[in-house]
Amino acid sequence: MKNELDLSACAYGDVIGKEFSLVILPWGATEPHNYHLPYLTDSILSYELALEAADEALASGVRAMVLPSVNLGSQNPGQRELPFCIHARYETQYYILRDIVASLHYQGMRKLLIVNGHGGNSFKNMIRDLAVDYPDFLIAVCEWFRLTDNSSILEIKGEHADELETSVMLHYHPELVDMDKAGSGATKSSALKTLNEGLIWIPRNWKDISSDSGVGDPRKSTAEKGKLIAEKVVAKLTEIIIDLGKAN
Numbered sequence: 001m002k003n004e005l006d007l008s009a010c011a012y013g014d015v016i017g018k019e020f021s022l023v024i025l026p027w028g029a030t031e032p033h034n035y036h037l038p039y040l041t042d043s044i045l046s047y048e049l050a051l052e053a054a055d056e057a058l059a060s061g062v063r064a065m066v067l068p069s070v071n072l073g074s075q076n077p078g079q080r081e082l083p084f085c086i087h088a089r090y091e092t093q094y095y096i097l098r099d100i101v102a103s104l105h106y107q108g109m110r111k112l113l114i115v116n117g118h119g120g121n122s123f124k125n126m127i128r129d130l131a132v133d134y135p136d137f138l139i140a141v142c143e144w145f146r147l148t149d150n151s152s153i154l155e156i157k158g159e160h161a162d163e164l165e166t167s168v169m170l171h172y173h174p175e176l177v178d179m180d181k182a183g184s185g186a187t188k189s190s191a192l193k194t195l196n197e198g199l200i201w202i203p204r205n206w207k208d209i210s211s212d213s214g215v216g217d218p219r220k221s222t223a224e225k226g227k228l229i230a231e232k233v234v235a236k237l238t239e240i241i242i243d244l245g246k247a248n
Contacts, residue, residue: 004018005051005054005055005058005063005064005065005066006051006066007065007066007067007068008047008066008068015065018063019063020063020064020065020109021062021063021064021111021244021245021246022062022063022064022065022111022112022113022241022244022245023064023065023067023104023109023111023112023113024050024054024064024065024066024067024112024113024115024241025067025070025097025100025112025113025114025115026043026046026047026049026050026066026067026068026069026070026115026117027043027046027069027070027073027114027115027116027117027118027121027123028040028041028042028043028044028045028046028047028069028070028071028073028116028117028118029042029043029071029072029073029074029075029086029088029117029118029120029121030043030071030072030073030084030085030086031073031075031079031082031085031086031118031213032079032082032083032084032085032161032213033160033161033165033213033214034161034182034183034185034212034213034214034218035178035181035182035183035212035213036161036166036177036178036179036180036181036182036183036218037161037165037166037169037176037177037218038176039084039085040069040071041117041161041165041169042073042117042118043069043070043071043117044069044169044172044173044176045117045144045165045168045169045172046069046115046116046117046144047066047068047069048172048173048230049115049144049168049230049233049234049237050066050115050237051066052230052234052237053234053237053238053240053241054066054241056234056235056238057238057241057242057245060238060242061246062241062242062245062246063245064113064241064245067100070093070096071086072086072088072092072093072096073086073087073088073093073118073120073121074087074088074089074090074093074118074120074121074122075087075088075120076120076203076204076205076206077203077204077205077206078204078205078206078207078208078209079206079213081207082206082213090125090126093121093123093126094126094129097114097123097126097130098126098130098133100112101130101134101137101139102134104137105134105137109137110136110137110138111137111138111140111244111245111247112137112138112139112140113140113141113142113240113241113244114139114140114141114142115142115144115237116141116142116143116144117143117144117145119143119145119159119160123139123141124141127139127141138244138247140240140244142237142240144233144237145164145165147232147233147236147237148229148232148233148236150164150229150232153167153225153228153229154167154225154229155220156216156217156220157216158185158214158215158216158217158218159215159216160185160210160213160214160215160216161185161213161214161215161216161218162185162214162215162216162217162218163216163217163218163220163221163225164216164229165218166179166182166218166221166226167221167222167223167225167226167229168226168229168230168233169226170221170222170223170226171223171226171227171229171230172226172230174223179218179219179221182214182218182219182221183211183212183213183214184212184214184217184219185210185212185214185215185216185217185218186210186211186212186217187209187210187215187216188208188209188210189209190204190209
């Protein structure tokens with residue numbers, strides 16, 4: 001059944017004659033994730049979680065199509081200098097989203113959920129702009145890594161290529177993870193006191209804060225932890241999909 005909800009795998013014949021309540025767009029980035037995770041980690045995890053949740057929602061009568069992941073994310077200074085890290089400007093991301101919405105709207109779709117897996121992406125202004133042009137098209141966004149409290153499962157707090165992302169990747173794709181190569185993910189704090197306190201925001205220079213591109217120690221990651229986290233996230237995502245799918 002998952003093939004019929006996965007545009008990366010299904011055929012035209014699988015969707016003809018079926019009604020879809022919602023379209024799901026996983027969105028990630030192309031960037032280094034320490035030494036042990038693939039560049040497309042954010043896209044892969046958003047896609048896998050979205051697909052599993054869409055499959056769960058189908059049992060409640062909500063049919064949602066999961067589109068292929070968008071692999072273009074916004075990057076900090078110090079990241080885009082790293083080999084094969086791709087920085088996508090606001091305009092680039094906006095035009096991609098705009099064209100997806102325009103296509104879906106023309107086909108009669110009216111609801112889109114973006115499942116974001118990259119902390120550098122921000123869609124709110126894009127969605128506000130598109131709401132002007134497509135007032136009858138609902139666009140919602142969530143960040144899967146913020147949907148659940150995983151503090152009882154994880155041992156080390158992190159942010160990028162950390163215990164969270166590594167554990168969930170070990171659950172879904174252990175063949176893509178090489179824990180023998182994992183760096184410590186050690187970071188340096190800023191000299192700005194107000195930045196450390198969260199009173200201001202500036203784009204951090206990644207080369208200044210991380211030596212291996214990671215932020216957070218991944219070395220206590222396990223597939224078992226990843227399974228527990230994925231189950232919690234999928235439950236929340238399923239709830240979101242059903243809520244949006246049944247909304248009038």
